[in-house]
Amino acid sequence: MNIYLLIILIILIGKYILDLTIEVLNLRHVSPELPAEFADCYDAERYRRSQQYLKETTRLSIIADSLLTPLIVAFILLGGFNLVDTFAREAAEADIWRGLIFAGILFMASSLINIPFSVYRTFIIEERYGFNRTTVKTFILDLFKGWVLAGLIGGIVFAAIIWFFATAGSMAWLLCWGAVTAFQLFILFIAPVTIMPLFNKFTPLEDGELKLKIEEYARKQDFKIKGVFTMDASRRSTKSNAYFTGFGRFRRIVLFDTLIKRHTVDELLSILAHEVGHYKKRHIMKNVLVSVLSTGLMFFILALFINNRGLFDAFRMSHTSIYASLFFFAFLYGPVDMVVSIMGNLLSRRFEYEADAYSARTYGQPGSMIAGLKKLSADNLSNLTPHPLKVFFTYSHPPVLERIRVLDQLRGIAGGSKKELLTSD
């Protein structure tokens, strides 16, 4: 058996077994008793519903995985990639166009296969739990906008990579790294004013108590208020959230309209202060740095596998090509990618604690932050007791109970005479 084929099958099946194990452990880890911290925002019925919701979403993702993994394995073993490549070679002469056709067909196929699962999740599960506000029209429009964006952004990046590897010899990986990074930064910079408005409407805060208090807080923290927006999240879901995005002049803090509707002004201010914390602690730039370094690592390893005959044999390919190398390499890169993502999540969870501490220290109401987090979890039916393995592999935020416990300690300090502990970073 081809050694690359063996490695890729082990990676695919190993990942499937690992994911399945994590999901099953996570379901079994659910506590039958409501954690005491949540006694004031859940009743027995709501808590039972949150567990039922977890069960249904987990079951859907297990079913999807159990269907898609054998499908991918069969596609590899039956020479599906060669079939697509034969079509691309007949349709175009130039390598870049062949590559775009090859990638386009595979992208559309995987996108279409995923639609039924996404429909089921949105219109059956989310609907059943009262979250769904997405109309069929919005759903279809989102899909098309996603395709156009992926075609444009993905197409430009994919074509550039093919071109560099075809022309730049041993420097190709470095040039790819530089070009992709520059493009990534450009997209990240313009996304808040070009891409995100394609999906949602962003409005500057309305006049009122909330705006006044935010202005007062922002003045003290030397943060520009014009970067705070509300977003019409309610057109898709009743779930609520807030986030900080972008850098430079287009950076902004976004509060979901659903969040503003259900939280008190103090809770909203604590949450906003948390987002300001992400800005002040330069978390976005740190995340970008990590992503730039991991992109460099990826291109460096990719260069070693371009036009590797053994790898192409594993996929039953008649011809080697740069564009197909990118796809086949992605299969091999899976485990490295997983390690990168685990480290990224680890870092992100640390940033969340930092932002929570920033909110507690600068707005001075850890109690409101706790109340806000509890309400968010209850409204979104979040899993209060995820399995540590699930957290380790997939959580970008710490489990809410751990955040509450850490904030509670800060509250103890804030209430006492040791305020100086809160003012040191």
Ligand SMILES: [Zn+2]
């Ligand atoms: Zn955060």
